[in-house]
Amino acid sequence: MRTSWADSVANSAYETVVSDNNSLRRPTRSTYVPPHLRNRSAADTPNLSGPAPERTSFNGNAGVSQLSRSSMGGGGGTKPELGRQSQGYGYTGSGRGGGGCWNNRSGGWDRREREVNPFGDNDEADARGQAFNEQENLGINFDPYQDIPVETSGENVPPPVNTFAEIDLGELLDQNIRRCKYVKPTPVQRHAIPIVLGGRDLMACAQTGSGKTAAFCFPIISGIMREQYVQRPRIARTVYPLALILSPTRELSCQIHDEAKKFSYQTGVKVVVAYGGAPINQQVVVDLFRNMLYFAFIYANYSIILIELECKRERCLVLHKLLDIFSLEDVLRELERGVDILVATPGRLVDLLERARVSLQMIRYLALDEADRMLDMGFEPQIRKIVEQMDMPNRGMRQTMLFSATFPREIQRLASDFLSNYIFLAVGRVGSSTDLIVQRVEFVQESDKRSHLMDLLHAQRENGAHGKQALTLVFVETKKGADSLEHWLCINGFPATTIHGDRTQQERELALRSFKSGRTPILVATDVAARGLDIPHVAHVVNFDLPNDIDDYVHRIGRTGRAGKTGLATAFFNEGNLSLARPLTELMQEASQEVPAWLTRYASRVPYGGNKNRRYGGGRFGGRDFRREGSLGRNLDHYGGGGGNGGTAYGLPGNYGGGYASGVMSAWD
DNA sequence: AAAAAAT
Numbered sequence: 001m002r003t004s005w006a007d008s009v010a011n012s013a014y015e016t017v018v019s020d021n022n023s024l025r026r027p028t029r030s031t032y033v034p035p036h037l038r039n040r041s042a043a044d045t046p047n048l049s050g051p052a053p054e055r056t057s058f059n060g061n062a063g064v065s066q067l068s069r070s071s072m073g074g075g076g077g078t079k080p081e082l083g084r085q086s087q088g089y090g091y092t093g094s095g096r097g098g099g100g101c102w103n104n105r106s107g108g109w110d111r112r113e114r115e116v117n118p119f120g121d122n123d124e125a126d127a128r129g130q131a132f133n134e135q136e137n138l139g140i141n142f143d144p145y146q147d148i149p150v151e152t153s154g155e156n157v158p159p160p161v162n163t164f165a166e167i168d169l170g171e172l173l174d175q176n177i178r179r180c181k182y183v184k185p186t187p188v189q190r191h192a193i194p195i196v197l198g199g200r201d202l203m204a205c206a207q208t209g210s211g212k213t214a215a216f217c218f219p220i221i222s223g224i225m226r227e228q229y230v231q232r233p234r235i236a237r238t239v240y241p242l243a244l245i246l247s248p249t250r251e252l253s254c255q256i257h258d259e260a261k262k263f264s265y266q267t268g269v270k271v272v273v274a275y276g277g278a279p280i281n282q283q284v285v286v287d288l289f290r291n292m293l294y295f296a297f298i299y300a301n302y303s304i305i306l307i308e309l310e311c312k313r314e315r316c317l318v319l320h321k322l323l324d325i326f327s328l329e330d331v332l333r334e335l336e337r338g339v340d341i342l343v344a345t346p347g348r349l350v351d352l353l354e355r356a357r358v359s360l361q362m363i364r365y366l367a368l369d370e371a372d373r374m375l376d377m378g379f380e381p382q383i384r385k386i387v388e389q390m391d392m393p394n395r396g397m398r399q400t401m402l403f404s405a406t407f408p409r410e411i412q413r414l415a416s417d418f419l420s421n422y423i424f425l426a427v428g429r430v431g432s433s434t435d436l437i438v439q440r441v442e443f444v445q446e447s448d449k450r451s452h453l454m455d456l457l458h459a460q461r462e463n464g465a466h467g468k469q470a471l472t473l474v475f476v477e478t479k480k481g482a483d484s485l486e487h488w489l490c491i492n493g494f495p496a497t498t499i500h501g502d503r504t505q506q507e508r509e510l511a512l513r514s515f516k517s518g519r520t521p522i523l524v525a526t527d528v529a530a531r532g533l534d535i536p537h538v539a540h541v542v543n544f545d546l547p548n549d550i551d552d553y554v555h556r557i558g559r560t561g562r563a564g565k566t567g568l569a570t571a572f573f574n575e576g577n578l579s580l581a582r583p584l585t586e587l588m589q590e591a592s593q594e595v596p597a598w599l600t601r602y603a604s605r606v607p608y609g610g611n612k613n614r615r616y617g618g619g620r621f622g623g624r625d626f627r628r629e630g631s632l633g634r635n636l637d638h639y640g641g642g643g644g645n646g647g648t649a650y651g652l653p654g655n656y657g658g659g660y661a662s663g664v665m666s667a668w669d
Numbered sequence: 670a671a672a673a674a675a676t
Contacts, residue, residue, distance in 0.1 A: 275675095276674070346673095347673090479672080501674085527673075528672070
């Protein structure tokens with residue numbers, strides 16, 4: 001690592017601060033020194049008597065922040081009490097976001113942020129690598145992942161690394177990796193990080209829960225710290241992120257944001273998340289509560305908690321945080337404080353782009369998580385708009401990373417429009433966290449499903465340890481079905497909650513928290529929860545209704561057996577799922593699972609093809625580079641040279657907007 | 670056919 005990097009950050013932050021406002025040097029609360037930075041030699045923090053400096057962001061948007069101060073929190077004029085309250089209170093806009101105290105007594109932007117430590121206390125020893133004991137590692141047990149097959153293709157693939165020490169990610173990032181208790185890189189990290197650090201585009205197929213998020217976050221954060229970017233423009237209220245991470249659900253964006261915050265702690269790299277779902281302006285909500293005496297908070301499991309609400313400002317803020325409201329105003333405010341890495345769902349990002357609050361001109365890194373979902377029928381137009389029709393640099397001018405546990409071939413073909421001379425990486429086989437997830441299929445008629453589920457849950461409760469029920473995630477097909485099953489479970493003595501797209505964002509997040517905490521150890525979910533969500537301790541995934549698509553099945557069962565733990569996946573199969581018989585059988589055989597004889601019979605009876613699963617080319621491997629299959633008459637290896645304007649040259653191909661499936665089918669028929 | 674994602 002170039003030691004000059006930290007120095008240059010320190011100096012630049014120092015200079016910026018001093019030139020903007022001399023009064024900063026007066027001791028304030030911001031002279032707090034985080035535990036892991038105490039007792040450091042003076043050389044580590046040159047020119048500063050206080051803590052290691054924290055830049056507002058690499059965006060250098062401090063001036064914009066100042067402008068926005070007057071409109072913050074409803075503004076001092078219109079909401080005087082709240083405005084005053086905010087100053088000393090240090091509440092965070094979203095309750096999950098960047099945090100920070102507002103010390104603006106002097107009226108200027110005397111606002112050096114104190115970054116919330118996402119690791120809690122007590123990380124001093126780990127951060128400095130002292131007393132670190134691999135045996136006591138509380139982190140992920142990655143050993144089961146060590147010998148899974150890895151396949152790469154593409155030109156000049158950088159060799160994998162075996163340890164984090166082999167990669168120069170920078171000292172600050174290394175500290176955060178230690179704080180996360182990551183001992184050694186997972187297979188996807190071993191391969192993907194050198195590829196991205198080497199400046200290459202990447203299409204990566206890897207089981208979720210195996211360290212995917214870190215695999216793209218580490219090189220992005222490291223790259224942003226390393227490079228000297230030209231000063232970003234300061235036009236109106238537009239911000240210019242350097243990296244964009246897109247994901248298909250709000251919860252997943254939130255999760256990625258939380259992780260990215262950990263990785264970027266104290267690095268000065270600013271991460272902001274933007275997603276929708278907050279219909280009410282938070283200010284309206286707060287004003288409303290101030291005039292109420294009681295507020296009934298109805299939990300999904302029908303218990304009602306009454307919160308006495310006096311017209312005290314403190315209570316308003318507590319309530320505010322409790323509700324965890326994340327409105328558009330919150331996003332805009334966060335953005336104005338500067339952003340280097342923007343994590344977003346597509347809808348909200350398009351909104352922000354159209355409002356010209358975000359520009360993609362300076363994007364150096366683009367990551368699509370759950371890329372196959374992002375490019376399916378529902379999302380593809382939005383993604384294409386963001387990547388090809390706004391102001392994002394063309395492929396070749398930016399680095400693009402696509403991650404998913406499954407990569408159907410025609411999705412690969414769509415995705416290649418966004419990539420330049422990319423490397424394909426497949427870690428493990430789809431569905432084969434082999435030894436970690438035990439898959440069972442049971443024949444259950446539609447009408448017997450509820451009682452059968454009840455049997456499973458009773459058995460589980462009896463076997464369970466000390467009355468504490470293991471977390472069970474139940475997937476159903478429809479939103480209505482989710483509500484009705486949840487209700488049925490509750491009245492039958494199984495505390496359950498539900499997450500689906502008809503619930504408000506607050507209800508969704510509350511449900512997720514309630515499930516994670518074990519308060520309601522059963523979560524009934526639609527496919528909104530199928531992908532990417534990292535919920536520790538999910539012991540059992542029940543496919544109450546099987547999906548029509550084998551890839552969805554793969555993603556669903558991936559919610560258990562995560563991070564080196566074992567898991568059980570039970571599927572209820574009946575005549576309604578015939579189209580899944582063959583791919584399911586093949587997948588289970590692939591993963592060395594016991595396939596019931598009756599399912600094999602169904603599979604052999606179903607004529608090959610004749611259903612939509614045929615589009616997968618018969619391969620239950622997500623892990624195959626479609627460029628190697630040669631039958632498409634389009635040699636994508638030539639893409640590299642086209643780099644600069646390739647995106648538009650191939651942009652909006654004839655198959656855009658649908659109809660690609662038939663072409664692909666004929667290609668392998 | 671359903672689900673998700675902006676207001």
